[in-house]
Amino acid sequence: MSEQEKTKVMFVCRSAPYGNIFEQEAIEAMIMFGAYEQDISVSFIDDGVYSLKKGQDTSLLGKKNFSLTYMILKDDFEINHIYVEKESLEERGLNESDLITEVEVLDRNALREKMDEMKAFLPF
Amino acid sequence: MSEQEKTKVMFVCRSAPYGNIFEQEAIEAMIMFGAYEQDISVSFIDDGVYSLKKGQDTSLLGKKNFSLTYMILKDDFEINHIYVEKESLEERGLNESDLITEVEVLDRNALREKMDEMKAFLPF
């Protein structure tokens, strides 16, 4: 399929992990979508940036640590673009070195420009 | 039963109506509790004060207007005390005349003193 024919869909991840299931079920959707050869982006903004925080250890909660999946999302599941918003990181006292995997850090304006290219948003 | 033997329970209503079911199911609980001859209070704070707003008309939503029940909660269902927090009203541009029924308007400090008497809180 040519690049122009692909549908551009962006997951907009705005929730912190573990307090609710949104980010976990969003990842389950990302993994499935990767197989369909469309143009899938994921953006982490607001509390969504916490999902990428390094060092998550859920053993005391009895819940699954799904953050490790982000490390292989791009290579194993063909998610084309993973963005994290710079301002949301800063507001939370986080920086790039706190993140579990290498992602594209964009400021709000740049991320908004990416949004303008999308056909559909899936907010989680 | 003597007043001292009664259990003091306070519903703490902090949600606006219709966006979620909390206030409607809280009212269903209040109605049942009234029959048990305990000492039941209801306090409306934060967005909970919107539940008491006059003039709710849910016809276009297709949902039930449950606000009318507040008018008879005290007399018909023996809920002993209904409080609304002054500061939350003010912050929302509301005053006593906006409310569907006569309730006790208390400032935060006075309401907090009532809270100190409670055995149990039920937050909605």
Next chain:
Amino acid sequence: MKFGILIKDGPYMHQAMDTAYNFIVAAMEMGHEITGVFFYNDGVYNRSNALEPPIDERNIMKLLTDIELKGVRLIVCVAAGKRRGIVNKTVCEVNEISGLGQLLDLCIASDRMITF
């Protein structure tokens, strides 16, 4: 226009299903097409076959059957459903259960995707 719909909240607890229903009815009256309604997260509860709301309250099961009869496709995510107990024996229609690929198909087939 063609609209795809994603529902993430359960019935009665949040207003999402009600807003979506009113949106869908309005869109169809205006001659637009609904490509499908995908139920994800707690949205899957909307398709429980056991909802018994009080008789003086709106019946969400009936409202959804109404739009289904008008040709709107309803799709319940199998994974989100299993986790929450919306499975073959508890779902309104067994053949509504499907995979997440259907959500992407809605994104592809619709001019607009809207989440409630």
Next chain:
Amino acid sequence: MKFGILIKDGPYMHQAMDTAYNFIVAAMEMGHEITGVFFYNDGVYNRSNALEPPIDERNIMKLLTDIELKGVRLIVCVAAGKRRGIVNKTVCEVNEISGLGQLLDLCIASDRMITF
């Protein structure tokens, strides 16, 4: 001490049931008594008999059965359950279904009432 527990959120969607479970286990290990767990609002979904979470995930149905076997009383609100499809045929144990008066009874019988 005697603790009464109120659960307002459904399984998996929010962390409430997990936090409550860990609280209950800790309290019992410390020798405290749990007077009962009342499921209201979306909390009733925790007692669906059809939950089928992935095998590598915690099984909330099993966790609740464990504490029930240790003598903790579980109570599902009949009205909240009917509205959401948690009724005789879909609930874990039919005799857990009861009325709102039980919630007030928990308030009366417990030293502390805690909501999750």
Next chain:
Amino acid sequence: MLHIVKRSPYESSALNDSLKYIKEKDILLLIEDGVYSAKKGGKFENLLKGVLQNNEVFCLIADVKARGIEGSEIIENVKLIDYKGFVDKVCEQNPLMWA
């Protein structure tokens, strides 16, 4: 983009979060508990008036009426629309729900 906000500004950051992404020509649509943002005399009146300088703001009338808010209590220049108007706005611009 059509920014849809359904949460109350008093309890949720959704309105603020959406406004960080609003650009010229974007529309702000307030539905469900989001309509409280458009009430005169409330804490968010000035914020919303600022938005109105650069963007159109719409409010779902069914949600306004359900919550007991009169048309006269809605901040000036905020436009009330019905569900069909909602559909029209989604046709005009690509929607993102700020839940």
Next chain:
Amino acid sequence: MLHIVKRSPYESSALNDSLKYIKEKDILLLIEDGVYSAKKGGKFENLLKGVLQNNEVFCLIADVKARGIEGSEIIENVKLIDYKGFVDKVCEQNPLMWA
């Protein structure tokens, strides 16, 4: 009173709402997404330090670890407790969940 906050201060008003009701000797307990309030370098660091002037603040360690926050990243004088510590706090004071 024991004020329990389980929502993130970035998306919810719960922390702020609870602090309006906090009195001398009351305890603030942060659980679930509420623990983000206690992270150093975040937007709510000063607010929480203000609370610590007059009240004890506790954080559930299971929730802190799950979210990848190190003990060293927690604001000074905030105390980490396990579920048994949580039970103890509920024994000490009457709990109200600010959801």
